[in-house]
Amino acid sequence: MKETINILIVEDHLSFAQGMDLLLTQHPKVDRIDIATNRKDALEILSVQSIDIVILDLHFETNDYDGFIIAKKIKQLYPDIKIMILTQHAKKAHHKRLFEECKVDAYLDKKLGVEETFYAIDQVMNDEKYIDESIKEMLEIEGFMNISDREKEVLELLCQGFIHKQIADKLFIVHKTVEVHVRNLRQKFDVKNSAELCAKYAKYKNANRDNIDDTTSPFQE
């Protein structure tokens, strides 16, 4: 592992980039930080400087390019450079495209604290991927939105303490069907049992009733 780290920040809001600069200089191994506010500057700096990590915003004012295009270009020219994406609004589609198509190394939320940012830097320098917890949660919630109407009915009743047989009677189906729904729910929520399932559901149901648009949410009453 290298002893010093050179970072390039590519971000068209200079003030944010400067704040980031200030934050990153606190990292013990970070040696030099460059800032580029557009693609041209970024590629120029990359051609003359030895850069280890590019911290990249997804959204730019111009329509000529965006974070995806820049990320792809950089990975194509310099495969060894780590790319960390900073975003305000994480989206599942972005997430897939970034990791599978653009091969980025990290996906962070802009309101991230110092410790998490440093941890992310250490991770990518160690050839590990990093996804911010709050983004992970967002992705998980998007996953939860895929639960079917029937599954949601079962889940609500399960959280109210009814056993499979009772749920079955309420929904006029057999208990084995309920069992299948619960199994599929466990899979979708990525949990080990009903207790964790209900805890997770109750948690996100409460936490996200005012920051998810309710027309697509499975949590509307």
Add this chain to the structure above:
Amino acid sequence: MKETINILIVEDHLSFAQGMDLLLTQHPKVDRIDIATNRKDALEILSVQSIDIVILDLHFETNDYDGFIIAKKIKQLYPDIKIMILTQHAKKAHHKRLFEECKVDAYLDKKLGVEETFYAIDQVMNDEKYIDESIKEMLEIEGFMNISDREKEVLELLCQGFIHKQIADKLFIVHKTVEVHVRNLRQKFDVKNSAELCAKYAKYKNANRDNIDDTTSPFQE
């Protein structure tokens, strides 16, 4: 059931009483509304007016009396008058004292909406007791606060999907002991199984992390 309802508001904050007045006049059956800002005025009005419901604040600026004392006095003089308590900060001790000692008929939260207030009025006029949902929840949470440190450890792990045996290993006890803790938790939370237990815990844990003082809360991390 009477066709018209006369209400007396006993509340030392006049502006709040007037707001209440405005709200109550919207009720179809409410005929006349009086306001008293102290005990003397209240008793005087009660002696000359025919009052059906007294809406009473618990807290008064003076130290000479409070809502409890007024409620008891009124029930003693006029047993048929319904008393509805309005409060900002519900407490379990208050709740018991109000219903068992002062024989009040309703216990409401001050930030209550129109529909709930009207429903409460209809309830007490029907000789039914009424406790606001948010107060009910608060009382429940106070119940939850009786869980011991050990129980809380078990509960947290249970919500994370660990089975009794795994929880036992983490806490260096045997699985049978974990079972006892879970059983006691089910009793305290008044739920039927672990799924409901975890759902309820997760729900209140999230809902109340910023309106309960954390020094007495079992939910601190």
Add this chain to the structure above:
DNA sequence: ACTTCAATACGGGTTTTCCCTAAAAATCAA
């Protein structure tokens, strides 16, 4: 010193959940 209660542990039996596999029927979009 005495009581109370939380925490610990054990046993045996019943109920419920969980896992695996399989497949028919209904619904919906292309």
Add this chain to the structure above:
DNA sequence: TTGATTTTTAGGGAAAACCCGTATTGAAGT
């Protein structure tokens, strides 16, 4: 219509949770 997804039903067996007790320890309070 065809194909994909959802919803439904099903059986057997293992694992876990739940319920009924009893009982010991230690700490806290009176």
